[in-house]
Amino acid sequence: MSRELKPYEEYKETEYDWLGPVPNHWNKLSIRNITELSSERNRTRNDLELLSVYREYGVIKKSSRDDNHNVESEDLTNYKLVDKGYLVLNKMKMWQGSLGVSRYKGIVSPAYIVCKLRKDLHSDYINYLLRAAVFKTIYNRLSYGVRVGQWDMRYEDFKNIKLYIPSKEEQDQIVRYLDNKLVKISKFIKNKKKLIELLKEQKQAVINQAVTKGLDPTAKMKPSGIGWLGDIPEDWEVKRIKHFSRVNPSINNKLKKINLEDEVVFLSMDKISDYGEIVQNELKQLKYVKTGYTAFAKGDVVIAKITPCFENGKGACLSKLNTDIGYGTTELVVLRPNKRVISEFLYWITRTSYFRNLGIEVMTGSAGQKRVPVEFVTNFQLGIPDVEEQNKIVKLIEEKISILSKLLEKVNKEIDLMAEYRTSLISNVVTGKVDVRHIEIENLTEDVGESFSDLDDLEVEDNDLLAEGE
Template sequence: MDRLIRSENHQHAEKPDTGRDDKIPAHWRLIRLRAILLPTSVNDCADYPLLSITRDAGVILRNVDNTEENHNFIPDDLSNYKLLKKGQFGMNKMKAWQGSYGVSEYTGIVSPAYYTFNLCGDIIPEFFHLAIRSDLYISYFASASDGVRVGQWDLSRTRMKEIPLLAPPRAEQLAIADFLRDRTSKIGQAIQIKERQIERLKERKQILIQQAVTLGLDPNAPMRDSGIEWIGETPAHWSIKRAKYLFREVDERSLDGQQELLSVSHLTGVTPRSEKNVTMFMSEDYTGSKTCQKDDLIFNIMWAWMGALGVSDRAGIVSSAYGIYRQLRPGTLNSQYLEMLLKTTAYIAHYNKVSTGLHSSRLRFYGHMFMAMEIGFPDREEQDAIVVYLDLESGKLNKAVDLLEQQITKLKEYKATLINSAVTGKIRVPGLVESPELKEREFA
């Protein structure tokens, strides 16, 4: 079995490492993909559902109403899209090096740039799907892809045809597929349980934060109606002020664009762009961009409705489209407390309500909207106490989440190893009825 290894000039050589000294069961055949994949090209099928081909799940139904999922452009005219039938093999050739391919469980349409194939020969589709998406074969597709830089590799159909496949007898393919379906289903259930536990822990953390920053730490504190519908009741001794009495909007610009570039998101708040894995356009010159200072409050005006805001822990430069606000009396509001408060559901709901735009993904939360907004808060001493309490309690929940995420990672690694071992013959799966002659055969 030939090994396809990427070198600097994208040449192929050597034998593949199947993980067992290159030994495979002697009764397994070695075939090339050209022998089992027959290209298809059926167009003018716009009435079928739209499919995506992903790295994590192979072929999936595309949710055309999900604005986050559909950051890639969907044309109005889908008449030239390709038909991919249930049981056929589909591939995003630009991302084949990541494993973006698989046997489809659906009949639908995919991008005309994708490869679509019929499976022919004595190959079970479910076995082929499991085998071809294993780590071993993903590395082969990476080796058969070319490009100037990572992320823009294009799969060569000619070289793809030469990728080798280990093909056991049909009965053994069925046994391997049955075995892996059972085992991976149980692993998947275990992962789902842990993911639900993580969700509950994160929800508990959010409730903990919400209660502490909006109601304080004393459950017996006298309460009063704030008079603000979206704030509701608040501790009687807390202050309620419009933002214009606490902040001023600043618009200071960089003279050379050399300061650290910062980004603002609903997930991470204000963070250095260098720490984020983003593919967004990067300017060659940031001269004239807005600058911020440590403890400045920054809103991503276009995504405030999702909670894209934060208090910066450093000086830097941000998008000219962001809103930057500085406390009139520095230290009035604890930076950590302020960020947590402004990210609570009640405040985010307010941004949604007052923002302007024709569509939810095009809403804008401008400076005058923030300045007119009421903010309820305790004195600085109580803010600091709330932050200390939340650091302690959130830390406990974060540790529990980290442990569960580590367990999920190990389960996924075990699943990948199990699949790779089964489809390359390194383990003999149960449920396979073998002849006496076959039982005596050694690995080649």
């Protein structure tokens, strides 16, 4: 917590084990005292924005997200009206914290609970308060149903929750403080995400350069005859993948040495990463996977062929497979290198952006079920060095990727720390664990309720924020 924040001088106990003590001068009110249930319907209006409630963002315009696949009814007359400052709850997801105070006028699903708020309250403070992570405990206790995921919460239970609320003046100060902090935190996270993209681009550049041009920048070059590839080192040979590997080969000769009761590694798609790592913690008896799955052997290379896994780079070199053979998802293409190429170099070929981008262009199938044709993999061609140089290229790629991966891990950890700090800061401030009344706050010109994507000109001291988060 920030060094500038201190607790209040006097506290009083509350009836909630999840809330703990609150400042002595804060007023106890139930949600019943500050809300009025609203069931006003849309009727024949067609000029109102469709709104949705996210646990991460609160109430937002449905059109602002492309990951909301809930289909609205063709008839919107029964949808509930929402005005600015109304509290909206997704009663089926309240156990996850899906609620918020709307900054928009619009309509929501009739399954949502809509409440008007008392006018003498700061609606942004109520939004911060009821969306604070600490409140999920009581939302879970008040939600019930047949099983998790289908829990429901009734307004009759919700309205009995007790709140401890400061004066309007103090609410205003808390909102100003949190708005100011969250803008800076969002800027910090945005900058770190930009850095992540740059590091990922650098990773890809390392792979592309080493696999297609080699390690010697002074090497004599020759035309490859392939438009996208350009020149290649003079002693490299242009080959198709089918010339130095077998595609979807048989493992029958290896099966003769294994009993049906023996266990083999099983790789579902989630066990394969975007950069070649595999999780080998799932073993299955051969008799259960011998048919209906993709077979592979130690030393093979596997490529995810279905969207979006192919585009994301899912695949792996299986030179360190824990069993001689294995099975996995049917959405894999398997390559078995011959003596002209080592497994690791073959894998990095499939991880170049050229291989992935050209594959995307020829994918077939319906949206969400597109696959790269095996023929594309078979006939993909590029320059191939001798095995000695392949080993050197693989060594360099692995060294540089390792360094960049450690940097990425560090940046992702910084983002996680800042997200945790944001969550704890909000809970601690709105529940009175720290006092912000004395803190001078700079004026913000940005609309905190909107996306923070346009805050490029805001000056933020990243190190100071990290120190607070730690």
